Amino acid sequence: MKQRIIAIDQSTSATKALVFDESLRQLDRSSREHRQYYPQAGQVEHDAEEIYRNTIAVVSELAGRLDKDADCSIALTNQRETVVVWNRHTGRPVANAIVWQDTRGAEQCRQLREAGHSGMVQEKSGLKIDPNFSASAVSWLLDNVPGTREAAESGDLCMGTVDCWLVWKLTEGRVFATDYTNASRTMLFNIHTMDWDDDLLALFGIPRAMMPALMPCDAVYGETTAEGAFLSPVPIAGVLGDSHGALAGQMCFKAGCGKVTYGTGSSVMVNIGESPLPAPEGLVTSVGFTALGKTFFGFEGNIYSTGATIKWMTDNLSLIGSPAEAETVAREVPDNGGVYLIPAFSGLGAPWWADKARGAIVGMTFNTRRAHIVRAAIESIAFQVKDLIDAMTAGSGMRLEDICADGGPTKNRLLMQLQADLLDTPVVTTEVEDASALGAAVMNGFARGLWHSFDEVSRFRKVTGETRPGDTAAARSVYDGWLAAVRHLIN
Numbered sequence: 001m002k003q004r005i006i007a008i009d010q011s012t013s014a015t016k017a018l019v020f021d022e023s024l025r026q027l028d029r030s031s032r033e034h035r036q037y038y039p040q041a042g043q044v045e046h047d048a049e050e051i052y053r054n055t056i057a058v059v060s061e062l063a064g065r066l067d068k069d070a071d072c073s074i075a076l077t078n079q080r081e082t083v084v085v086w087n088r089h090t091g092r093p094v095a096n097a098i099v100w101q102d103t104r105g106a107e108q109c110r111q112l113r114e115a116g117h118s119g120m121v122q123e124k125s126g127l128k129i130d131p132n133f134s135a136s137a138v139s140w141l142l143d144n145v146p147g148t149r150e151a152a153e154s155g156d157l158c159m160g161t162v163d164c165w166l167v168w169k170l171t172e173g174r175v176f177a178t179d180y181t182n183a184s185r186t187m188l189f190n191i192h193t194m195d196w197d198d199d200l201l202a203l204f205g206i207p208r209a210m211m212p213a214l215m216p217c218d219a220v221y222g223e224t225t226a227e228g229a230f231l232s233p234v235p236i237a238g239v240l241g242d243s244h245g246a247l248a249g250q251m252c253f254k255a256g257c258g259k260v261t262y263g264t265g266s267s268v269m270v271n272i273g274e275s276p277l278p279a280p281e282g283l284v285t286s287v288g289f290t291a292l293g294k295t296f297f298g299f300e301g302n303i304y305s306t307g308a309t310i311k312w313m314t315d316n317l318s319l320i321g322s323p324a325e326a327e328t329v330a331r332e333v334p335d336n337g338g339v340y341l342i343p344a345f346s347g348l349g350a351p352w353w354a355d356k357a358r359g360a361i362v363g364m365t366f367n368t369r370r371a372h373i374v375r376a377a378i379e380s381i382a383f384q385v386k387d388l389i390d391a392m393t394a395g396s397g398m399r400l401e402d403i404c405a406d407g408g409p410t411k412n413r414l415l416m417q418l419q420a421d422l423l424d425t426p427v428v429t430t431e432v433e434d435a436s437a438l439g440a441a442v443m444n445g446f447a448r449g450l451w452h453s454f455d456e457v458s459r460f461r462k463v464t465g466e467t468r469p470g471d472t473a474a475a476r477s478v479y480d481g482w483l484a485a486v487r488h489l490i491n
Helices: 048-063 106-114 118-125 134-144 148-153 162-170 198-203 242-249 307-315 323-330 370-396 413-423 435-447 454-458 472-490
Strands: 003-010 014-020 026-033 071-078 083-087 157-161 177-179 213-215 220-224 234-241 258-262 266-273 284-291 294-303 340-342 360-362 403-406 427-430 463-467
Touching: 003 048, 003 162, 003 435, 014 048, 014 435, 026 048, 048 162, 071 162, 071 242, 071 435, 083 134, 083 148, 083 162, 106 118, 106 134, 118 198, 134 148, 134 157, 148 157, 157 162, 162 177, 162 220, 162 234, 177 234, 234 242, 234 435, 242 258, 242 266, 242 284, 242 294, 242 435, 258 435, 266 284, 266 370, 284 435, 294 370, 307 323, 307 370, 323 370, 323 413, 340 370, 340 472, 360 472, 370 413, 370 472, 403 413, 403 435, 413 427, 413 463, 413 472, 435 454
Parallel strands: 003 071, 071 234, 177 213, 258 403, 403 427
Antiparallel strands: 003 014, 014 026, 083 157, 220 234, 258 266, 266 294, 284 294, 340 360, 427 463
16 A cells, blocks of 8 residues: 655645655645744734644645555654643633744743753753743743633643644644653753753743643654545654754764754754754754664754745845845845844854844945845854854864754855855755655654665655765965854954
């Protein structure tokens, strides 16, 4: 019987679903964007119910086009840290989901750092105290939405990242669980005990009764008909956060293998093996993935705004008609003309961790044209990845042989060349653009016994492009200007 895996990729801007076969070939896809809410400066929200409706819509569309004799299952990968709090009896969220870009928890995080909790939090969770992670957002909801703290302490509320919310909804409330990768991004999970940590929960005032069960990435989570999209229930198998999905989708199964996911934001993650080593300064340690009875950890740094910067130029400034036009416009000028765009719309993430910084365009003169600003926006993506890689390699003594890249911006040849030049390392792209969804499909196959080893699944990896370093000296020169601009902004 034909195997068909529908991998749901629930990202910051849209919900996609992709169909893969038993050889991990992509056969079909569907997508729905969801609305972004900005109630106040620094606040970013999503309607969790809208995300679920879009999930049902894309799954239903693909299910309707599947072969009738296909053996179908669902996998799931998701935007991380974005958190939903809902009533376990009514199934209704108490408020909009608080998105990972949101900084309303910044003041609480500042107070905790000043009170001397940074060492304990990082030692247990592998993370820095920062509003990017889920804990301070949940704490804010309990303190600011009337009645929620009382309901939470009575055991009436559930807390979960988007994977947990969707599994709960898809199984009609029968399964309340998350995977280890998403758990490791909440700042409430102990990467050494592999469990929710009572000290961390107490620090943020979050009752343990709110927390979901913990499961490996390659587990069967439950069954669903997706509200009638399937005539009989199909398994939900394979769940992990999007950056972790990309690590698995790029087949980074060995220590020292790394990837860059270019999305709304971007993540650089390197597999460091089966021990949760302390991260170099400015980075964090997370669960990379759990599969085949093993847990692999990763050094990671996250960039808050990469693809979102290009979307901002399109939607807010109308500098370009669509993100696809960015490279064409940028190539109208030979360089950035001394212009640097620092996309700190909701602060700067690793390795700067400047949550109060705000976006700026510096270096403009009367000669500055639209193309210089567009080029500066593209370059800001490569610069931020360079920031992370330098912190990662300097702190660990590790050198990467190459970087596996995925996401829509990999089609931008200007970006890929600058990235290779800045890193002085080849940038490799593979056949599937949506590596996060592919990684979820990989975990689905492990869960359902389609393959039984990392080597067995690695044979499906198909390299389609390699961008080799060129003018590294010129790239270094323009990067020095970026560093100066960022330091000036922060200081």
